[in-house]
Amino acid sequence: MSTSDLPTPSTSTLALAAPVRPRLVDRLPVISHLRQSVGLQRGMLVTGLVITVGFILIAALAPVIAPYSWAQQSVDGVSFGTQQPPSATNILGTTVSGFDVFSRVIWGAQTALLVIVAAIACSIFIGIALGLLSGYFGGWLDRVLVVISDAIYAFPSLLLAIVMSIVISRGQSTLLGGILATALSITVVFVPQYFRVIRSEVVQVRSAPFVESAKVIGVPNRRILLRHVLRNSTRSLPVVITLNASEALLTLAGLGFLGFGIEATAAAEWGYDLNRAVADVTSGIWWTSTFPGLAIVLVVLGITLVGESLNDLSDPRLRTRRRAGGAS
Amino acid sequence: MAVDAVAPAVTPRRTSKGGGLWRYIVIRLLLIIPTVLILVTLVFFLMRLTGDPITAALGGRLPPDQLAERIAAAGYDQPLILQYLQYLGGVVRGDFGTTITDRRPVIEILLQYGSATLELAIYALIVAFVVSIPLGLIAAYRRDRWQDAVLRIMAILAYATPIFFVGLLLKLLFSVWLGWLPVSGRGSTRTELLMSGIDTPTGIYLLDAIRLGNGAAIGDVLWHAVLPAIALGLLTAGVFLRLVRTNVIGTLGQQYVTSGRSRGVGEMRLVTRHAFRPALIPIITVMGMQVAMLLAGAVLTETVFEWKGLGFMLAEYLKARDFVAVQGIVVMIAVIVAVTNFVVDIVAAAIDPRVRY
Numbered sequence: 001m002s003t004s005d006l007p008t009p010s011t012s013t014l015a016l017a018a019p020v021r022p023r024l025v026d027r028l029p030v031i032s033h034l035r036q037s038v039g040l041q042r043g044m045l046v047t048g049l050v051i052t053v054g055f056i057l058i059a060a061l062a063p064v065i066a067p068y069s070w071a072q073q074s075v076d077g078v079s080f081g082t083q084q085p086p087s088a089t090n091i092l093g094t095t096v097s098g099f100d101v102f103s104r105v106i107w108g109a110q111t112a113l114l115v116i117v118a119a120i121a122c123s124i125f126i127g128i129a130l131g132l133l134s135g136y137f138g139g140w141l142d143r144v145l146v147v148i149s150d151a152i153y154a155f156p157s158l159l160l161a162i163v164m165s166i167v168i169s170r171g172q173s174t175l176l177g178g179i180l181a182t183a184l185s186i187t188v189v190f191v192p193q194y195f196r197v198i199r200s201e202v203v204q205v206r207s208a209p210f211v212e213s214a215k216v217i218g219v220p221n222r223r224i225l226l227r228h229v230l231r232n233s234t235r236s237l238p239v240v241i242t243l244n245a246s247e248a249l250l251t252l253a254g255l256g257f258l259g260f261g262i263e264a265t266a267a268a269e270w271g272y273d274l275n276r277a278v279a280d281v282t283s284g285i286w287w288t289s290t291f292p293g294l295a296i297v298l299v300v301l302g303i304t305l306v307g308e309s310l311n312d313l314s315d316p317r318l319r320t321r322r323r324a325g326g327a328s
Numbered sequence: 329m330a331v332d333a334v335a336p337a338v339t340p341r342r343t344s345k346g347g348g349l350w351r352y353i354v355i356r357l358l359l360i361i362p363t364v365l366i367l368v369t370l371v372f373f374l375m376r377l378t379g380d381p382i383t384a385a386l387g388g389r390l391p392p393d394q395l396a397e398r399i400a401a402a403g404y405d406q407p408l409i410l411q412y413l414q415y416l417g418g419v420v421r422g423d424f425g426t427t428i429t430d431r432r433p434v435i436e437i438l439l440q441y442g443s444a445t446l447e448l449a450i451y452a453l454i455v456a457f458v459v460s461i462p463l464g465l466i467a468a469y470r471r472d473r474w475q476d477a478v479l480r481i482m483a484i485l486a487y488a489t490p491i492f493f494v495g496l497l498l499k500l501l502f503s504v505w506l507g508w509l510p511v512s513g514r515g516s517t518r519t520e521l522l523m524s525g526i527d528t529p530t531g532i533y534l535l536d537a538i539r540l541g542n543g544a545a546i547g548d549v550l551w552h553a554v555l556p557a558i559a560l561g562l563l564t565a566g567v568f569l570r571l572v573r574t575n576v577i578g579t580l581g582q583q584y585v586t587s588g589r590s591r592g593v594g595e596m597r598l599v600t601r602h603a604f605r606p607a608l609i610p611i612i613t614v615m616g617m618q619v620a621m622l623l624a625g626a627v628l629t630e631t632v633f634e635w636k637g638l639g640f641m642l643a644e645y646l647k648a649r650d651f652v653a654v655q656g657i658v659v660m661i662a663v664i665v666a667v668t669n670f671v672v673d674i675v676a677a678a679i680d681p682r683v684r685y
Contacts, residue, residue, distance in 0.1 A: 040477050151366040154617070154665055156624035159642075159658050166651060167374045250490055254628060257492050258643055274492060278632065281496050282511055284504050293493035300488035308484060 033313045045309035051302025058106060059113035066106040070268035073098040086287055093287035096276055105291050107268035111179065112249055112299065118183035119190065119248045120241060126187070127194025132225055132233075134195070135202030146199070149192035157189040157247070158254045164188050165260045178262030182255060186248045197240050201233035208232075239314060242307030246300045253296050270296050352677050360666045367662040368419060371655055372412055380404035381651040382428055424656035429648045434656030437641055442660075443531025444514060444637035445626050448560060451553050452622065452629075455561025456568050463565075464572025469599050471577055479569065486566030491625045495559040495632035502555060510552050512634035515545070556633045560625050564618060571614050575607035582606075609676055616672025620665050 034045060058065060084094040092101035134142040152160065164185035205211065206229065214224050256262070256271025270292040277289035375381070382399050390398070399405055418425065424434035467479040503511040510516070514533055530536055534553075537545040579585065580603045588602050589595075627639030634640065638657060645653035 040472060044481075147362055148366055151363045152370075154363065154620060154669055155367055155662055156620040156627075156665065158624040158627065159661060162646065162654070163371055163374055163658060166654070167377050246488065253490050254492075254624075257490070257628060258631065258646060260646070271490070274490075274496065278496065281500050282504065284500075286500055289493070289496045289500070293490070293496065296493065297485070297489045300490075301484060304484050304488055308480075 033310050041309055041312060044305050045313075048302050048305025048307075048309060051298060052306055055109060055299045055302060056113060059109040062106050062110045066103040068100045068103040070104050070107040071099060071265045072103065092291050095273065095288050096280060101273075101287055101291055104268040104273055105270070105295050108270045108273070108292060108295060109299070111262065111267045111269050112252065114179050115183050115186070115252050116245050116248045118179060119186040120245060122183060122187040123190035123194055123244070124237075124241070127191045128198050128230070130191070131195045131198030132202055132230055135199040135233075136206055136225060136229055142199075145195065149195045152189070153192045153196070158251060160189050161185040161251050161255055162258065162260060165255055178266060182252055182262070185255065186251050189251065190244050190248070193240060193244065194237075197236055198233055201235065202229055205229050205232045236314065239307060239311045242303055242310060246303040246307065249296065249300055249303070349677060353674055356670055356673055356677075360670055363666050364663055367666075368416065368659050369412070371658055371662070372415055373408075375651055375655050376408060376411070381655075419659065424659060425652045427645065427650050427653040427656070429645070429650040429653070434653060434660070437653070437657065438638065438660050440531070441636060441638045441641050444533075444635060445623075445630070445639060447532045447534065448553070448556055448626055448629065448635055448637060449622055451557035452560035452564060452625075455557050456564035459561065459565040460568035461572055464569045465576060465599050465604060467569065467573040468576035468580060468603070469595075471573075471580075476573075480573070483566040483569040483573075486562050486569075489563075490628075491559055491563050492628045492632050494562060495555070495629055498555045498559055499632070509555055512632075513552060514635055515549050515552050518548075556629050556635050559632070560622070560629045563625050564622060567618055567621070568611075568615060571611050572604075572607070575610050576603050579603040579607045609679060612679070613672060613676050616669055616676075619668040619672075623661055623665065 034042070034049075084090060086093045090100045090102065092105065095101055095104070130145060134145045161182075162185075165181055168181040168184055211224060211228050214228050219228075252269070253271030253274070256269045256273075257275045259272070259275055262269045262272065273292040274289055277285075277292070280286075280288045380399055382404060383395065404411065415425070422435055424438075426433050427437070463479050463482075467476045470476050499511060502509045514520070530539075533549040534546065537549050576599070580599070582603075585598055585602050588598055593602070623639070626637065627642055629635065630637045630640035631643045638661070642654065642657045645657070
């Protein structure tokens with residue numbers, strides 16, 4: 001049979017079959033999820049996004065919003081006094097050390113954001129690199145890394161963060177050192193999570209035909225790894241990142257609460273403020289603990305709502321159907 | 329995800345009958361060793377990276393010659409690898425070192441305070457089960473309705489609230505403002521005295537009080553446990569609720585549920601039996617993984633309520649910069665977590681043969 005017997009597709013039919021590349025807006029993780037969502041899920045995602053954006057804005061604009069600095073004990077030569085209830089000068093009262101609660105809550109957002117961003121940036125970088133190498137090349141390196149990451153994963157993350165914080169800073173430190181130390185402590189806890197996610201995806205992508213053909217035509221390993229494998233293995237990253245961001249904040253607060261945070265004069269940190277407020281609670285002083293605590297809850301809630309919604313929207317079994325007619 | 333992690337890839341498919349579970353138990357038991365070894369090694373070398381623990385704890389408080397003497401006596405001037413081997417040998421024999429600040433064997437701290445943490449963890453688990461299972465079933469059954477929405481937001485809220493903040497709020501509301509419940513501790517001074525007078529205490533106050541037959545002590549012990557149990561239990565309940573919901577949604581969509589409904593099986597029975605039972609395996613496995621979270625939560629809860637358990641002691645030793653004690657308690661918690669995960673996996677394998685192939 002000669003080739004002329006075969007029907008030759010015209011250019012127009014070929015064009016029809018070609019996949020329509022979705023617009024850039026639709027391919028961005030959060031935006032595309034937002035477009036897919038309906039009803040309650042959309043509500044949760046939007047609420048989460050609003051809170052998260054608000055948190056970032058407050059953190060960025062802290063110098064403008066906060067009336068005083070985080071370690072200021074007096075204004076115009078008049079001391080605030082310690083443990084003062086909310087008043088006109090200190091709208092949320094003062095702490096046991098005579099700091100303004102409102103200012104410390106606002107400045108705390110900045111510390112929290114810095115730590116979260118630093119922790120996630122470090123752990124993504126290390127986690128992806130290890131996951132990629134481990135998943136793609138396999139062998140003994142893979143086995144060793146998997147065992148180690150499983151061991152760390154099963155361990156209480158707060159305790160590991162405590163150990164790391166002892167190692168890095170012996171507990172106490174200044175602003176930049178403290179942020180870095182806390183971020184690194186959290187990084188060690190989270191690297192295994194990114195490692196697992198990326199590795200499991202890489203193992204699947206590795207055996208895909210396009211990777212094999214790339215190998216056959218002699219594409220160098222580095223290019224295969226970065227272009228062919230990595231680009232196709234980052235599907236679940238947005239979900240993991242958002243869920244980790246909230247966990248990072250909780251770990252930071254937990255460290256601070258155990259007295260392993262950043263010194264009160266170096267920066268404002270919500271967990272540390274709560275630590276100082278434990279004794280206040282017993283004597284009925286509610287304002288020193290309530291506001292930093294609420295700040296933590298609100299931010300974690302916002303980020304978790306985003307993460308949860310992204311997770312549900314990426315999983316077709318959990319996605320709310322667009323026309324839920326008679327949902328069973 | 330959790331099931332992937334526990335299924336040993338090396339197990340070949342079995343053809344003969346019998347012995348499958350035992351084989352699984354043995355392999356799983358052997359897998360504990362590398363896990364614990366890695367953690368012990370990791371913690372040991374990390375803690376030694378920045379110098380010896382004696383200088384950390386007592387540096388500046390003792391004259392240099394005495395400091396050097398104590399360092400030599402504890403063997404911290406030997407090569408690191410030798411110290412490591414000695415430490416490892418100690419851990420195998422149940423010797424986790426001796427604390428620096430009060431010179432007590434760490435294992436003694438475990439025996440004395442471990443039971444308090446166990447008691448708190450059991451109470452918290454009871455709270456978590458009682459809250460999460462019925463609510464999780466409701467959320468799954470009423471999926472995407474308002475009940476589901478409310479419950480899911482509550483679950484996220486329970487997760488988002490740091491456990492120490494929940495503890496502080498509960499304390500403020502119920503102990504300080506309403507005055508209904510005690511502020512802190514495991515019992516009133518009278519009960520504590522009573523407990524220290526028992527000759528062979530289990531350390532679990534409720535059991536001890538029951539054994540004494542002292543009604544007032546039983547009431548007092550339970551009264552003190554309410555707030556800590558709720559604080560720790562609610563955090564866990566949030567996670568469990570989501571777990572139950574997701575898994576039951578999966579099983580509710582199965583055809584046998586529909587066929588059961590067509591045969592006229594009651595809705596209540598459909599949810600609690602047909603859907604919930606098969607969903608139990610992943611639920612149990614993931615719940616087992618939460619032991620780690622529960623222990624970390626216990627550290628914070630115990631600190632808030634001055635519940636004198638392992639976590640409270642850990643925080644105390646952290647404050648005193650006694651890193652031998654910290655290392656000992658951390659390693660012990662690693663062992664507890666590894667053993668609990670082992671037990672959970674065995675339970676899951678005993679219930680569902682698919683886990684062990």
